[in-house]
Amino acid sequence: MKVQIDPARCQGHGRCYDLSPDLFTEDDEGYGQVAGDGLVPPGGERAARVAASNCPEKAIVLVEEA
Amino acid sequence: MTVDDRFVRDFRDSREEPLGIRNEIITGPVSDWATDFSHLEPEWAADPYPIQDDLRERCPIAHTERFGGGWLPTRYEDVAAIAYDTEHFSSRAIIMSNYRPPRDIAPVGAVPPISSDPPFHHDARKLLLPAFTKKEVAKREEAARAFCHSLIDGFEGAEIVDAARDYAQHIPMRVIADMLGFPPEDGPRFREFVEHALEGVNLPPEERMAHMGELFDYLLEQIRDHVANPRDDLTTYLIEAELYGRKLDPSHVAGTMALLLIAGIDTTWSAIGASLWHLAKTPADRERLVAEPALLPTAMEEFLRAYAPVTMARLVKEDMHWRGVDMRADDWVLLSFPAANRDPAQFDRADEVIIDREINRHAAFGLGIHRCVGSHLARMELRVALEVWLERVPVFGLADPSEVTWAPGQVRGPRTLPLRIG
Numbered sequence: 509m510k511v512q513i514d515p516a517r518c519q520g521h522g523r524c525y526d527l528s529p530d531l532f533t534e535d536d537e538g539y540g541q542v543a544g545d546g547l548v549p550p551g552g553e554r555a556a557r558v559a560a561s562n563c564p565e566k567a568i569v570l571v572e573e574a
Numbered sequence: 575m576t577v578d579d580r581f582v583r584d585f586r587d588s589r590e591e592p593l594g595i596r597n598e599i600i601t602g603p604v605s606d607w608a609t610d611f612s613h614l615e616p617e618w619a620a621d622p623y624p625i626q627d628d629l630r631e632r633c634p635i636a637h638t639e640r641f642g643g644g645w646l647p648t649r650y651e652d653v654a655a656i657a658y659d660t661e662h663f664s665s666r667a668i669i670m671s672n673y674r675p676p677r678d679i680a681p682v683g684a685v686p687p688i689s690s691d692p693p694f695h696h697d698a699r700k701l702l703l704p705a706f707t708k709k710e711v712a713k714r715e716e717a718a719r720a721f722c723h724s725l726i727d728g729f730e731g732a733e734i735v736d737a738a739r740d741y742a743q744h745i746p747m748r749v750i751a752d753m754l755g756f757p758p759e760d761g762p763r764f765r766e767f768v769e770h771a772l773e774g775v776n777l778p779p780e781e782r783m784a785h786m787g788e789l790f791d792y793l794l795e796q797i798r799d800h801v802a803n804p805r806d807d808l809t810t811y812l813i814e815a816e817l818y819g820r821k822l823d824p825s826h827v828a829g830t831m832a833l834l835l836i837a838g839i840d841t842t843w844s845a846i847g848a849s850l851w852h853l854a855k856t857p858a859d860r861e862r863l864v865a866e867p868a869l870l871p872t873a874m875e876e877f878l879r880a881y882a883p884v885t886m887a888r889l890v891k892e893d894m895h896w897r898g899v900d901m902r903a904d905d906w907v908l909l910s911f912p913a914a915n916r917d918p919a920q921f922d923r924a925d926e927v928i929i930d931r932e933i934n935r936h937a938a939f940g941l942g943i944h945r946c947v948g949s950h951l952a953r954m955e956l957r958v959a960l961e962v963w964l965e966r967v968p969v970f971g972l973a974d975p976s977e978v979t980w981a982p983g984q985v986r987g988p989r990t991l992p993l994r995i996g
Contacts, residue, residue, distance in 0.1 A: 519941075519945040520945060521939060521945055521949060522708055522949070522950055525708070526708070526871070534707055534708055536703075536704055536707065537704060537707065538703055538707040538708065538950065558932065558933075561932075561933045561935065562875075562934055563935065564936065564937055564939075564941060564945075565941065565942075566935075
């Protein structure tokens with residue numbers, strides 16, 4: 509699984525980096541950033557889903573790998 | 575070196591008295607909430623949720639002739655759609671009152687960036703964002719925590735304390751005074767400014783403008799002191815800030831300071847108070863949070879959802895048919911994030927407070943480009959205030975439920991909250 513942030517939707521609420529700091533971080537203006545390459549490590553799927561389902565702007569995209 | 579003389583003269587002297595639109599002030603009991611709503615009436619202040627739930631089922635967009643005409647959407651999807659639609663809805667006024675500022679005040683508005691429309695909004699907001707990131711506000715946590723402890727030290731020997739007056743209000747006042755570089759002892763004046771701006775909505779416009787004048791007199795005094803003695807705070811930052819290659823207009827500097835002062839205080843004061851009110855009347859939740867402090871960040875989001883303090887307003891730009899209603903240019907729209915947050919179409923068991931709710935896509939800090947710029951600061955203050963309270967005062971309850979009072983208007987929270995702590 510990979511996580512992505514749609515920068516057109518993100519408004520910097522920061523729920524992703526509050527809830528799942530291993531997967532997300534903040535930039536200098538508080539907008540969410542994907543940490544590293546966005547690849548979710550084994551066992552991190554739940555954290556990815558929690559972040560996505562709490563984003564008020566629905567800015568987080570989960571890409572399930574085939 | 576050139577001297578900064580932008581604030582020597584009162585910037586208001588050079589302005590013409592704004593024309594704007596005034597309307598007849600209508601107060602008194604509401605006849606039907608669907609056609610005559612008013613968020614300033616005591617029934618709404620005491621408990622707006624049953625009213626909103628009823629409207630959501632039977633309207634769902636209520637109307638009023640008060641305030642010169644306005645609308646109240648109550649479904650999450652309608653509130654969200656308006657928050658995202660800056661083409662049809664303007665932020666040139668964000669407090670629904672009996673006065674609409676003239677159209678040419680857009681896109682800046684009186685208190686940028688909350689009163690600004692695109693494209694100016696983005697640039698004015700960008701100036702503020704770096705000071706309000708989670709990382710930046712974390713630097714203030716230690717001082718906020720020590721201040722919360724000092725407030726509770728002051729309860730020594732008391733059996734009953736007013737958690738709104740003696741605790742909740744002081745925390746955001748102190749934090750924002752520190753950030754702006756204002757004297758901390760000016761707190762009581764801040765309270766007056768807040769009450770006049772947000773609760774005195776149905777006073778005659780002249781009286782409202784006079785009160786607003788007192789706020790700007792105060793801000794100008796602070797700005798002049800900072801021009802003479804620059805320091806490391808937001809006031810000096812705004813005085814020095816540049817947009818489009820030049821320093822900000824004096825009215826922009828003062829307007830943004832007014833916004834930070836007003837919006838930084840009553841909102842968080844309300845959120846802290848409402849959370850303590852809930853815990854005081856719900857022993858099971860209080861006991862669980864005392865036993866499981868790690869649950870607090872999750873519980874806090876639920877308090878923000880269920881008791882969202884802030885409602886914003888917009889003005890309709892042009893006549894239009896919108897989702898079944900005929901909106902006219904300059905109609906108000908009350909953007910009720912509290913009503914959106916209790917929409918059962920968006921939240922399971924929307925009317926229940928579930929402190930371990932895992933999925934909580936609430937809109938307490940707004941949606942879209944006007945997301946509360948201070949949300950990270952507010953969350954830090956709310957968490958620290960509740961952590962310290964629960965650690966120091968784990969057992970408490972409402973001293974007398976009938977004595978609890980709530981602020982009317984667009985920022986709702988307890989203003990009197992007597993709690994038995996001894």
